Amino acid sequence: MKSGILLVDDELNILRALERMLRRAGYEVFCANGAKEGLVVFEQQDINVIITDFRMPEINGAEFLKLAKRQSPHTVAMILSAYADFNSVVEVLNSGLAFKFLQKPWLETQLLEDIEAALEKYDNERQQYLRTQLLIGSQDALLEFDRRGQLIRFNAAGQKLLGLSAMEMQQAALSTLFHNIQVEQLVAFLQKQSLSVSVTTQKGIPLELIHQLSDDDHYLLRVEAVQSVSHVTEQFADMPEVLDQLHLLQEIDLLLAVDARPLAVIYLDIRNFSDVHHSLGFQGADQLVAMLGTHLLHQVKDRGKLAYLFADQFVIVIQKWRHEAQLQDIVHNAVQEFDKPQVILGKALHVRFNVGYTIAPDDGADAKTLIHQARQAARSPHRPESNFMLRYDRRYIESRKLQYEISNALYEAVSQDELQLAYQCKVDLQSHKIASAEVLLRWTHPELGSVSPAIFIPIAERDGQIHELGVWVIRHTLMQLVKWRDAGLDLPQMAVNISPIQLQQRDFIQNLLALVREFSVHPSHLQLELTETAVMEHLDFGLSQLQLLREAGFSIAIDDFGTGYSSLSYLTKLPVDVVKLDRSIINDIEHSLATQSMVRNIIRMSHELGISLVAEGIETKEQHDLLTQMNCNYAQGYLYSKPVDAGRFLQLALQQPLAAMLSGDQTNA
Numbered sequence: 001m002k003s004g005i006l007l008v009d010d011e012l013n014i015l016r017a018l019e020r021m022l023r024r025a026g027y028e029v030f031c032a033n034g035a036k037e038g039l040v041v042f043e044q045q046d047i048n049v050i051i052t053d054f055r056m057p058e059i060n061g062a063e064f065l066k067l068a069k070r071q072s073p074h075t076v077a078m079i080l081s082a083y084a085d086f087n088s089v090v091e092v093l094n095s096g097l098a099f100k101f102l103q104k105p106w107l108e109t110q111l112l113e114d115i116e117a118a119l120e121k122y123d124n125e126r127q128q129y130l131r132t133q134l135l136i137g138s139q140d141a142l143l144e145f146d147r148r149g150q151l152i153r154f155n156a157a158g159q160k161l162l163g164l165s166a167m168e169m170q171q172a173a174l175s176t177l178f179h180n181i182q183v184e185q186l187v188a189f190l191q192k193q194s195l196s197v198s199v200t201t202q203k204g205i206p207l208e209l210i211h212q213l214s215d216d217d218h219y220l221l222r223v224e225a226v227q228s229v230s231h232v233t234e235q236f237a238d239m240p241e242v243l244d245q246l247h248l249l250q251e252i253d254l255l256l257a258v259d260a261r262p263l264a265v266i267y268l269d270i271r272n273f274s275d276v277h278h279s280l281g282f283q284g285a286d287q288l289v290a291m292l293g294t295h296l297l298h299q300v301k302d303r304g305k306l307a308y309l310f311a312d313q314f315v316i317v318i319q320k321w322r323h324e325a326q327l328q329d330i331v332h333n334a335v336q337e338f339d340k341p342q343v344i345l346g347k348a349l350h351v352r353f354n355v356g357y358t359i360a361p362d363d364g365a366d367a368k369t370l371i372h373q374a375r376q377a378a379r380s381p382h383r384p385e386s387n388f389m390l391r392y393d394r395r396y397i398e399s400r401k402l403q404y405e406i407s408n409a410l411y412e413a414v415s416q417d418e419l420q421l422a423y424q425c426k427v428d429l430q431s432h433k434i435a436s437a438e439v440l441l442r443w444t445h446p447e448l449g450s451v452s453p454a455i456f457i458p459i460a461e462r463d464g465q466i467h468e469l470g471v472w473v474i475r476h477t478l479m480q481l482v483k484w485r486d487a488g489l490d491l492p493q494m495a496v497n498i499s500p501i502q503l504q505q506r507d508f509i510q511n512l513l514a515l516v517r518e519f520s521v522h523p524s525h526l527q528l529e530l531t532e533t534a535v536m537e538h539l540d541f542g543l544s545q546l547q548l549l550r551e552a553g554f555s556i557a558i559d560d561f562g563t564g565y566s567s568l569s570y571l572t573k574l575p576v577d578v579v580k581l582d583r584s585i586i587n588d589i590e591h592s593l594a595t596q597s598m599v600r601n602i603i604r605m606s607h608e609l610g611i612s613l614v615a616e617g618i619e620t621k622e623q624h625d626l627l628t629q630m631n632c633n634y635a636q637g638y639l640y641s642k643p644v645d646a647g648r649f650l651q652l653a654l655q656q657p658l659a660a661m662l663s664g665d666q667t668n669a
């Protein structure tokens, strides 16, 4: 079952930049280079959210949305445009065609937030639609409550069972409609930890409230007279091996009492189950649940117990396992069959699962806790995209713990002499000589080992240590520059990475100037690399800081270009000397004509603006040849050298030009 985002834009580079960003954020993305193509893709794929340009040749964004929404009114649309004229946009928003207007250039974090909001809106509307369908179509007695417990809608069967007039039902609260509710049980029920709760009506009739389709804000409940719900797992009424909730709790508590440990409790449900409902209807969804239950039972019955809670929720209890990896294998094998599309009511659908587990006694000592935490783990925001299983909170706790440890250990790094610098050459593609070196920070902790800057830099940014580290890097870079100069290597420039947090510091520029003065180095020998995202996200103060830095003589490079905004029009506004094309663009350049044409354009336009280009992450001769042909100025990557220590860099520099370097063996620093 797909739930995708469709991007429509007539500018290929914008399309690619957005696509990369959204893929990185884990979304399923479809692209269309214009409205006509957009309509074709929209018809073929399952699309939840559309992001479209406004001004496009032939069909504009508003007309495109009109046509798309005719096909599928629930899709949430957003318009992303730089030039859309105000009146048209207002008209589109007012007509309800679009949910939001987003402005180019976009801020990555803002855009991702807006997309999340759009997806949420889509889910809410879809759920609302399903609840309405049920209220209209179902023979069962149904009541819909809001999160405060107010009755908002009900059907005729519901009213009949309660024996109240429509007037009496209006806006009634759960607490006035029913008596004898135990608060604890009600809370567990509303948190969907239990399928049903027993209540008594004003007229003294015992009833059972059962979740039919509930989310966090709306509860659509089925009401049944008590005698008919003795067996809640009607789905598996003819399969007594499938336990219901009550028997599951008893079974687990029994196993715990006889000390059958370690005991694993695995919670499993279907991801996007509401989409399954939408696509197959209730009959199809029931059929899928029945299929899944039968299959799971077959898979696990020799090793443990299967229970069906309700809707799409199953619990597996496993006793016979030796180590956690084996446990994961058992579950993996049990759902493996569903890697293939499943055909239900003539439709093929891909089923994915949320799986979480707990192990007794470590993660809980009673049945309810174990099931609850397993469910929480399954719904953890840290869950990866594919089928997976997570142990209760463990990953989260571990990553938090590790971050804390890293942050702590980093405080000692400078004084304990645990930091080193590595140097990676940037090669001039004309002369094949080393034009400069990028300085990359390395940290080796006695216990944690070597920690990647991709991990510790963000932590240092968060806990403020980046300022001290940043100064350390610049000081040692300048020291090295002078040392090499004394050894006869006159490197024209060295590049250091600067975090946006450093830029924010008020006396950053003064400190930097003081440092270059201390080492008698002219600012032009120092290049400051700032990532594209950092610059764009801190445009307010960043722009003036960059301007001042450049006026002071420092060279400015935009790092990782192509991972964020990637429109050259922004570059015209930025005081920049160099643009570094990100490795992710270079990666597939040999195989993609579209990427080649995009890179060619970026290079041509940058040159027109007087900006030089560095291609990052060159690993193959083909990439090197292509970028040379395209007039790219410099290249950096494993093909020439990995980041190496100062001694090795000096050797490398003495082997210039490039031909000799390519034949040398390269070792990592």
Ligand code: C2E
Binding pocket: 424, 439, 440, 441, 452, 453, 454, 457, 473, 497, 498, 499, 529, 559, 560, 583, 616, 617, 618, 619, 636, 637, 638, 639, 643
């Ligand atoms: P970056 O500035 O984009 O640095 C390039 C990264 O790509 C480096 O990773 C480098 O080792 C890697 N790389 C270079 N050529 C190739 C190649 O051909 N193939 C592949 N696969 N990788 C290549 P590294 O050293 O792990 O650094 C990661 C990031 O950490 C850097 O990305 C930079 O953003 C940040 N960083 C490193 N040192 C510092 C520092 O002193 N200060 C700050 N603020 N950030 C730093």
Ligand code: MG
Binding pocket: 438, 497, 529, 559
């Ligand atoms: Mg860099």
Ligand code: MG
Binding pocket: 559, 560, 580, 582, 616
């Ligand atoms: Mg980079």
